[in-house]
Amino acid sequence: MVNIELKNISKSFGSVQANQDINISVNSGEILGLLGENGAGKSTLMNILCGLYRPDDGKIIINQKETYFDNPGDAIKSGVGMVHQHFMLVPIFTVTENVILGNEKTGNLNYLKIKDSEKKVTEISEKYSLLVNPKEITERLSVGAQQRVEIIKVLFRSAELIIFDEPTAVLTPQEVKELFKIMNALKKSGKAIIFITHKLHEVREVCDKISILRAGMIVGEADPKKVSNKELANLMVGRPVNLSLERKKNKTGKTILEVDNLSVLNENRELALNQISFNVKEGEIVGIAGVQGNGQTELVESITGLRNFVAGNVSYFEKKMEYITPREIHKLGIRHIPEDRQKSGVIANFTVSENKILNDYYQKPFSSNYIMSWGDVERVSETVVKNFDIRTPSITTLTQNLSGGNQQKLVVGRELSNKVDFLIASQPTRGIDVGSIEYIHKQLIETRNNGKGILLISTELDEILTLSDRILVLFEGKIIKEFSSNASTEEIGLAMAGQS
Amino acid sequence: MRDYLKKKIISENFDFEEILLIPILATLLALIIGCLFLLATGETFENILVAFTNLFIGSFGSLNAISETFTAATPLIFAALGIALAFRAGLFNIGAEGQIIIGGMAAVIIGFSIDFLPIWLHLPLALLFGAIFGALYAAIAGWLKATTGAHEVISTIMLNLIALRLLDYFLRLPVIQKEGRNDPISKSVLETAQLPQILSFIEPQLRLHSGFILMLVAVVFVYWLLFHTTIGFEFRSTGSNPNAAQYAGIKASLTIVLVMGIAGALAGLAGANQIMGVLGRATPGFSASIGFDAIAVALLGRSHPIGVLFAGLLFGALIAGGRLMQVKAGVSIDLITIIQALIIVFIAAPLLVRNAVPWAFKTKDKN
Numbered sequence: 006m007v008n009i010e011l012k013n014i015s016k017s018f019g020s021v022q023a024n025q026d027i028n029i030s031v032n033s034g035e036i037l038g039l040l041g042e043n044g045a046g047k048s049t050l051m052n053i054l055c056g057l058y059r060p061d062d063g064k065i066i067i068n069q070k071e072t073y074f075d076n077p078g079d080a081i082k083s084g085v086g087m088v089h090q091h092f093m094l095v096p097i098f099t100v101t102e103n104v105i106l107g108n109e110k111t112g113n114l115n116y117l118k119i120k121d122s123e124k125k126v127t128e129i130s131e132k133y134s135l136l137v138n139p140k141e142i143t144e145r146l147s148v149g150a151q152q153r154v155e156i157i158k159v160l161f162r163s164a165e166l167i168i169f170d171e172p173t174a175v176l177t178p179q180e181v182k183e184l185f186k187i188m189n190a191l192k193k194s195g196k197a198i199i200f201i202t203h204k205l206h207e208v209r210e211v212c213d214k215i216s217i218l219r220a221g222m223i224v225g226e227a228d229p230k231k232v233s234n235k236e237l238a239n240l241m242v243g244r245p246v247n248l249s250l251e252r253k254k255n256k257t258g259k260t261i262l263e264v265d266n267l268s269v270l271n272e273n274r275e276l277a278l279n280q281i282s283f284n285v286k287e288g289e290i291v292g293i294a295g296v297q298g299n300g301q302t303e304l305v306e307s308i309t310g311l312r313n314f315v316a317g318n319v320s321y322f323e324k325k326m327e328y329i330t331p332r333e334i335h336k337l338g339i340r341h342i343p344e345d346r347q348k349s350g351v352i353a354n355f356t357v358s359e360n361k362i363l364n365d366y367y368q369k370p371f372s373s374n375y376i377m378s379w380g381d382v383e384r385v386s387e388t389v390v391k392n393f394d395i396r397t398p399s400i401t402t403l404t405q406n407l408s409g410g411n412q413q414k415l416v417v418g419r420e421l422s423n424k425v426d427f428l429i430a431s432q433p434t435r436g437i438d439v440g441s442i443e444y445i446h447k448q449l450i451e452t453r454n455n456g457k458g459i460l461l462i463s464t465e466l467d468e469i470l471t472l473s474d475r476i477l478v479l480f481e482g483k484i485i486k487e488f489s490s491n492a493s494t495e496e497i498g499l500a501m502a503g504q505s
Numbered sequence: 506m507r508d509y510l511k512k513k514i515i516s517e518n519f520d521f522e523e524i525l526l527i528p529i530l531a532t533l534l535a536l537i538i539g540c541l542f543l544l545a546t547g548e549t550f551e552n553i554l555v556a557f558t559n560l561f562i563g564s565f566g567s568l569n570a571i572s573e574t575f576t577a578a579t580p581l582i583f584a585a586l587g588i589a590l591a592f593r594a595g596l597f598n599i600g601a602e603g604q605i606i607i608g609g610m611a612a613v614i615i616g617f618s619i620d621f622l623p624i625w626l627h628l629p630l631a632l633l634f635g636a637i638f639g640a641l642y643a644a645i646a647g648w649l650k651a652t653t654g655a656h657e658v659i660s661t662i663m664l665n666l667i668a669l670r671l672l673d674y675f676l677r678l679p680v681i682q683k684e685g686r687n688d689p690i691s692k693s694v695l696e697t698a699q700l701p702q703i704l705s706f707i708e709p710q711l712r713l714h715s716g717f718i719l720m721l722v723a724v725v726f727v728y729w730l731l732f733h734t735t736i737g738f739e740f741r742s743t744g745s746n747p748n749a750a751q752y753a754g755i756k757a758s759l760t761i762v763l764v765m766g767i768a769g770a771l772a773g774l775a776g777a778n779q780i781m782g783v784l785g786r787a788t789p790g791f792s793a794s795i796g797f798d799a800i801a802v803a804l805l806g807r808s809h810p811i812g813v814l815f816a817g818l819l820f821g822a823l824i825a826g827g828r829l830m831q832v833k834a835g836v837s838i839d840l841i842t843i844i845q846a847l848i849i850v851f852i853a854a855p856l857l858v859r860n861a862v863p864w865a866f867k868t869k870d871k872n
Binding site: 375 | 513514515516732733734735736737738741742745746748749750751752753754756
């Protein structure tokens, strides 16, 4: 039996209060849902519990005993384990090697007793039905299986409290169901579990109690049996949220994009896209659903001139696009919201203004004859910041100091404030707050209502379902099924798992 | 100043603490540790005091000292501007030394071989050739990187070695070697290709030459290029986030070749400046590892043209003052190398400086 309690935990970074007077507790055989938007302070709190940060104030009490963690090692010894959102696994190691990493059993002359460990891994995996072959190379496993390795890793270190940090972000709906089964099995065997997420229906499905975190404080607790999605959303965001968008019936026009038998290779020269065909018409949003890594990145890159294709055709308003550069693409009126804003959407140490002009700095009014006209840049950025509701102290603020949501609004503002005929929106709302998501969704719908075409690529099935007029499911580089906008989550989920 | 500059719409990263305070404190700390080194080698307190007094007198104590400081700083700043520019574009140009040699060679050949041009044509022509050949030489590394992905650190280091040996070879060619000499030494630059001295009207031995003014122009030019042209915008974008730059339609390969070219031109000018302003001819090793010291200057100046200017003047002062220090206090000039190295260590680890003198800083470090 174990009881873990956080009492009056506070933590600040400079002038930012990340956690303030937080009280939560969780017992053996209990799943606590920690619900909050990005930036609400969930990660800080969990990093305190894992021994990565020390709280400014407050206590960690384990089994009625006050405990201090100087480092992550202390936390592990006290039975706290974390399943990270981004897996901490060495791809070329076997499952067992990954599990024992940092905790190796050795004999004479540091001989690695791998057989003993393999046996233990098998034991754990059987006990909790975490199906995985201990001798398999980790990179050959599916994402769901890699996550099971992470869970085994935590159990191997005899954790009593297991923290799951946004574990469902990378899973198909079916894999999520599997995960919930595992979590329930762990709960029955007496583990305490903290489940961090921003997805409302998930906490309601699997948790025994819910704490809602907003702006560093616990703003409410809820009973998952009684509370509704709407109530949870309102608590999480702090104001009434409109979860469903009103979509006028669309009237489609000419075909904008025609993809015909497109095949593309990935970095390892394997076929990432295998003869896919689809089109996007004026006035519609075509959603590409699928688990991450099924060819989405390669699809976007080949349409935006960032990747060459080995076979097939892409036409834009019936004109073939081949060996076309990103700049020529911009000039055609194709706009692109990249999937990873930090990697390729914005330049973190540039000002908001500089990021605004990233695509068209070479054009008037931002420059003429190679000379920048910063005065005009300033004027235009002020307008964009205002029109796209980008919350920033000023246009001269470095973009890295903006929240994720505002960085993303900056990207959206940059792309939509120019002439748009066709928009490629790749993960347009990944990792941002509900307010920004609402705003960006509205912008996308408005663009569509103005008769433009949008190709939406998202791993969030909810997002695809809310926005798309047609839904294509991408699985292992093939479009395996097409759905209309009123398809059910289950149908699409099955297709995402490869069952057409 | 115009509004947009006051408001810092451009991410210059010109932060007072970053660009001035940390370098100043780093220098002070390096001098203090330099003292400890001297104590450890058995120097007396008085002698250390004499040494440091003369370090100052030799660098700023008289008109001649200032002239020497500026003369030593000029080529350093030229080359460091090029390195800083490459840094901003995400490239580590170790090849300034080789570019100085090639640029200097081009300048010396134009300088002694053309005897029919007036000074107002001959001088710019020699400088131009220095810049062009420096640029072409550096562009080789840029081109290799753009087309084959060869890392510029490796290729520039190798190009340095090639330049060094090329110099030895050229200096023994009959068309270049000074008549009647057996040692490798080039013919002397004609008077029409010498950078005129600018303070000799006060005292004839003041060596400061017009290369100094040219260098100041280069500082302004690099600043303008970096922050007020689309080319600078491309450099900075590519340097800060190559992925985002590529997505924005900026061609990395073009940027790489161009920035290496400009960096090489600046280093080439450093070489031409030495040949035409100080030495008057080329000798083996005339580059005197200016190209390597310039890397330190660029780092110390935080890759900002203004920072580079001040950092270069500081290094110039250490070189000029070090000579007097050696003469008057009998302290080896190697101490200067140690101090320079320590400055770089402190600059590379700003946390060290922040922790050593925490009260000097207003803003807390974000880390």
